[in-house]
Structure formats: C-alpha cells, structure tokens
Amino acid sequence: MKKYLLTGLLAWLPLAITIWVLMSVLGALDSVFSWVLIAVQTVLPKEVGASLDALRHVPGLGVVIVAVALLLTGLAVTNFVGQWIVKQSNRLISHIPIVKSIYTSVKQVSDTLFSSSGQAFRQAVLVQYPRAGSWTIAFVTGKPSGEVAAGLPDDMLTVYVPTTPNPTSGFMLMVPRAEVVELHMSVDEALKYIISMGVVAPPTSPASHS
Template identity: 50%
Template structure:
C-alpha cells in the first residue's frame, strides 16, 4: 500500500502541473480568439480557409497591440491618447473607473513603474509571524503628514493567489529587505513555500 500511495502521489506531481498549464493556455487562446469578432465575417479564417485555426485570435491580438503601441509611441499618437484621456475624464462615472485602472496599469506595465520594487520580510498579521511582502512605494503626501517615522507602502499577497492581498503602511525599519528577486519571491509565495529560493551568493564583505 505504501508503494501504491507513493506512485499515486508521484503521478499527481507529474500530471497535475501539465494539465493545469494546458487548461490555462486553452483558456487564454479561447478568450483571445473572441477578438475575431471585430473582423468582418468574410475575413474570418473559418470562411477564408474553410477550417478553424485555434490561436489565430492570439496573433490578431498581438498585431493590434503592436499597431496601437507603434502609433501611440510617436508624437501624433501621444497627442491622440492625451485627447482621448481628456474626453474620458469628463464623463462622470467612466472617469473614476478609467483613471483608477490607468494608474494601476501605468504602474505595473510602464518601464518607469515602481510596482513591486523589492521583496521584504515583514511581521504579518501579528508580531512573531513572518511573511514575504513587496514594497510598492512611499505613502501619499497627505498620509505621510500623519506618520512620524519613515514609512513605506507594502503589499502583502495571499497564497497561493498573489493577485489578492493587503495594502499596509509599515515602518521601513520593520521591513527586512531580501536579496531574492521579485520573480523568485512570487514563485515562493505561489508554491506556499514548497519551491525554496536558492541561497544568496555572499560577497567577500558579507563573509
């Protein structure tokens, strides 16, 4: 029975990651294939080639993103984007949603963005219990006026889904900066501590 249990667990460890990966990729491709709806029906691959081509929507999405990015990168494109932002900012309900989403996307996707700057070790949710979190920036000016010490903005992600979590302000002295990269720290969180990051290479001074 011990051998059967060991084989079963080993089979799950081999199959489950592959099945989940295929399922996620299938969901992404199926979702992006819905972008074909913006094309005239006569231009659909099903009509032109007489067969369905999975993933054609992915190519179309990439083409749209590259085209929009190329246009928005030049002077005229930036002016058009600014004009569109100005128009949307005058719509009462839409402007609040759009501005919030735009701020988050600018922070996450922009080259100059500062989301998840550093992986840190903090005591959460109480003293004596430690978890891995990320410094996302500094407190807002108005908030900083009420804080006497040097505070930083910290995002404490949940496990195994790091897209959810808690935004807290912590003393900088209470955050232990880690040498692991943000990507490695995310893998550590998603795996619930199973995937242990490699030990950092100490330089001569630290030795």
C-alpha cells in the same frame, strides 16, 4: 496504489496547469477578436460582413491579430501624433461619469505596475504580519503620499502582502522602513516561494552570508 497515483499526479500537474493557463489566455484573446469582429460587421455592408464571419472560426487567428494590433498600437503611441491621440482620448474619457472613475483607477495602477521607471513590485521584503514576531514576504509598491502620508510618521513604505497560494489577492500595508527586512531574491523567486506555500525555496544569495 496511493503512492503511484500521487507520483503520477505530481508528474502531470505542472504540465496540466501550464496548459490550462495558456488555454485561458488564448480563449480570452479569441473572445476579444470575436467582439471586435462583431463590431466591425455591424458597420460594414452585409456582403462584406458575411465574408468576415468565416474568420471567426479560424483557430488561433484572434491571438495573432490581437498581438499584431498591440504591436502596432505600441509603435503608434511612441511618436508625437500617437501620443497626442492618446492624450485626447484620455481627456475625453475623463469627462464621462462613472466610466472616468474606473478608467482612471485602472490606468494609474497599470502605469505604476508596468512602467519601466516605476518601482512597484521591484523588490521583495520581509514584514511582520499579522502580528509582531510573525513574518511574511511582501512587495514594495511605493511610499504613502498626499493626505495619507500627512497622517503617518516619516520614512514609511507601502507594501503588498499576497495570500497563499493565490498571490492575486492580499493586503496593502504601510509600515516603517526600519521594520522592513530587504531580501536579495528576485520578485519571481519570491512569488514561487509564496505560491508553493514555502515548499520551493529560492537559492541562497551570496549577499545573505555577508
């Protein structure tokens, strides 16, 4: 009985987790749409606001509208006028106390992570952690800079060491480049290896045999 229960669990668990993640994302997008709809209703006349209230109960409409809004925003900020508006908005927010600290930090992180020209999370490596002789997978996020770099030896790398099985939490380390072992596996393969606690091993790269 225990064997059959475990086999059934393994058969349904990947699908259940996938559905749960998708439902969480869809729920978050619907919540954003509902918040925007409430904000619009407070500005428009009551008659128009009442007619818009029916849209809140249409399933999946929030996802479609948020996706279209993101697409239109992306198209808008690629031209000169859109870039000027974004620049002025950033300048305005940067003068608001408390808000500017949160917004600036989040913007710098998002620009670094999602920029096509950035190098964050572009490479998986091996580093010795938490002690010498014990190795773990990490992701290169850049190089130390500013005052931090001035207090460190030359040729250092900044790496992110994720925890298992939740890679969204982890530790930032600054290690000598000579002590970092580069891996040929992709970031996705490394994440699968971390999340599975080493059970799902990535395929062996031909370069690793050379």
